[in-house]
Amino acid sequence: DAKTTQPPSMDCAEGRAANLPCNHSTISGNEYVYWYRQIHSQGPQYIIHGLKNNETNEMASLIITEDRKSSTLILPHATLRDTAVYYCIVRGPAGGTSYGKLTFGQGTILTVHP
Amino acid sequence: DTEVTQTPKHLVMGMTNKKSLKCEQHMGHRAMYWYKQKAKKPPELMFVYSYEKLSINESVPSRFSPECPNSSLLNLHLHALQPEDSALYLCASSPTGVHNYGYTFGSGTRLTVV
Numbered sequence: 434d435a436k437t438t439q440p441p442s443m444d445c446a447e448g449r450a451a452n453l454p455c456n457h458s459t460i461s462g463n464e465y466v467y468w469y470r471q472i473h474s475q476g477p478q479y480i481i482h483g484l485k486n487n488e489t490n491e492m493a494s495l496i497i498t499e500d501r502k503s504s505t506l507i508l509p510h511a512t513l514r515d516t517a518v519y520y521c522i523v524r525g526p527a528g529g530t531s532y533g534k535l536t537f538g539q540g541t542i543l544t545v546h547p
Numbered sequence: 548d549t550e551v552t553q554t555p556k557h558l559v560m561g562m563t564n565k566k567s568l569k570c571e572q573h574m575g576h577r578a579m580y581w582y583k584q585k586a587k588k589p590p591e592l593m594f595v596y597s598y599e600k601l602s603i604n605e606s607v608p609s610r611f612s613p614e615c616p617n618s619s620l621l622n623l624h625l626h627a628l629q630p631e632d633s634a635l636y637l638c639a640s641s642p643t644g645v646h647n648y649g650y651t652f653g654s655g656t657r658l659t660v661v
Contacts, residue, residue, distance in 0.1 A: 477590065534595070
């Protein structure tokens with residue numbers, strides 16, 4: 434799976450959009466971009482994933498550049514409860530009896546302040 | 548039921564003890580995982596089970612012994628652990644047979660070896 438690079442930390446004001454970048458310049462054509470977050474002392478939580486199109490769900494939006502070498506996770510209206518470590522992960526598809534490793538990098542510590 | 552349940556939440560054990568961690572899910576997921584997370588570090592994959600068979604062992608020491616007795620249960624048996632094995636142990640599950648999916652993580656067992 435391709436490696437990812439994220440800034441170690443970011444700050445965001447409550448109510449503003451939080452834009453978390455991720456570089457994955459060695460991504461292959463069939464590899465997906467996943468985002469997870471981990472709030473202190475809890476298990477990681479799935480946020481969103483995408484292949485090449487932009488994606489949106491109730492939690493966030495994922496913008497993937499046309500060359501797929503980078504992506505941005507957008508939390509449109511950050512709250513204090515969004516303070517967490519955010520992990521960007523690139524991995525290939527899995528199917529049938531196969532499985533895929535989910536390998537975590539160092540992630541970005543997002544701090545949302547009042 | 549959309550949760551992965553881990554028990555116990557906290558465990559303190561001596562280096563000569565034998566203990567077990569338990570993980571349970573009822574989402575019909577046929578892949579299950581054990582991760583280990585040290586303080587301020589990302590989760591690290593230990594074991595992968597696919598259709599109740601061990602698929603990946605990430606060179607984990609034999610004092611950690613996984614077991615998958617059925618499609619809903621995953622155990623991690625612990626014996627003769629060292630203080631450096633103190634960590635948060637996370638269980639996760641995911642569907643198989645599809646091209647994109649997210650893992651569901653439990654809240655973890657915080658293990659302290661004394």
